[in-house]
Amino acid sequence: xxxxxxxxxxxxxxxxxxxxxxxxxxxxxxxxxxxxxxxxxxxxxxxxxxxxxxxxxxxxxxxxxxxxxxxxxxxxxxxxxxxxxxxxxxxxxxxxxxxxxxxxxxxxxxxxxx
Amino acid sequence: xxxxxxxxxxxxxxxxxxxxxxxxxxxxxxxxxxxxxxxxxxxxxxxxxxxxxxxxxxxxxxxxxxxxxxxxxxxxxxxxxxxxxxxxxxxxxxxxxxxxxxxxxxxxxxxxxxxxx
Numbered sequence: 113x114x115x116x117x118x119x120x121x122x123x124x125x126x127x128x129x130x131x132x133x134x135x136x137x138x139x140x141x142x143x144x145x146x147x148x149x150x151x152x153x154x155x156x157x158x159x160x161x162x163x164x165x166x167x168x169x170x171x172x173x174x175x176x177x178x179x180x181x182x183x184x185x186x187x188x189x190x191x192x193x194x195x196x197x198x199x200x201x202x203x204x205x206x207x208x209x210x211x212x213x214x215x216x217x218x219x220x221x222x223x224x225x226x
Numbered sequence: 227x228x229x230x231x232x233x234x235x236x237x238x239x240x241x242x243x244x245x246x247x248x249x250x251x252x253x254x255x256x257x258x259x260x261x262x263x264x265x266x267x268x269x270x271x272x273x274x275x276x277x278x279x280x281x282x283x284x285x286x287x288x289x290x291x292x293x294x295x296x297x298x299x300x301x302x303x304x305x306x307x308x309x310x311x312x313x314x315x316x317x318x319x320x321x322x323x324x325x326x327x328x329x330x331x332x333x334x335x336x337x338x339x340x341x342x343x
Contacts, residue, residue, distance in 0.1 A: 146331070155230075155317060156334040202269070212257055212321060213282055214332065216269040 135203030230335035251320030
């Protein structure tokens with residue numbers, strides 16, 4: 113069965129520091145991969161997605177992620193974090209040939225110190 | 227519309243009462259998905275529709291939960307005889323389908339927070 117693991121439940125970084133959020137997936141073929149952000153009391157906003165092609169994808173708000181097939185990973189990065197980036201981050205996977213249903217990781221809470 | 231609209235934002239029901247949640251997908255999107263978020267994390271897929279047809283109901287509890295997407299009406303998710311463990315935020319998402327290069331994505335609504343007391 114497919115699964116998504118976000119090993120870090122909670123991460124704290126200082127404003128201006130770089131950020132990397134980890135995501136590992138389990139799936140036999142190349143999946144569709146997504147990163148979503150959820151601010152308190154809000155829905156999910158898509159940061160970026162990977163379907164095929166260039167393994168380094170650029171998203172909104174200065175985020176990028178790299179798909180590494182050999183490591184079954186899709187880590188999210190940002191070179192310089194802003195206080196407004198504090199939120200919940202969810203990695204998700206969908207099967208390329210299936211119904212579009214997303215399997216989510218457990219989420220990572222990002223706290224930003226001034 | 228340009229966003230997925232979910233109503234109501236908050237819903238409080240006594241245990242055993244019925245709860246009905248609504249979702250208006252983005253205009254032109256053929257697919258609707260329902261997810262349940264318990265506590266702060268753990269999104270669980272419930273059901274999806276392709277237009278008015280059930281597309282995937284593998285996550286739907288067989289008892290008490292039902293859903294519909296009828297033409298020219300918001301989609302709905304109904305819980306009969308709610309239980310305490312149904313307390314969660316229910317999210318609706320809509321999307322166009324996967325194209326040959328997988329160029330579509332799911333857009334999420336703001337969610338309905340259901341509290342069963």
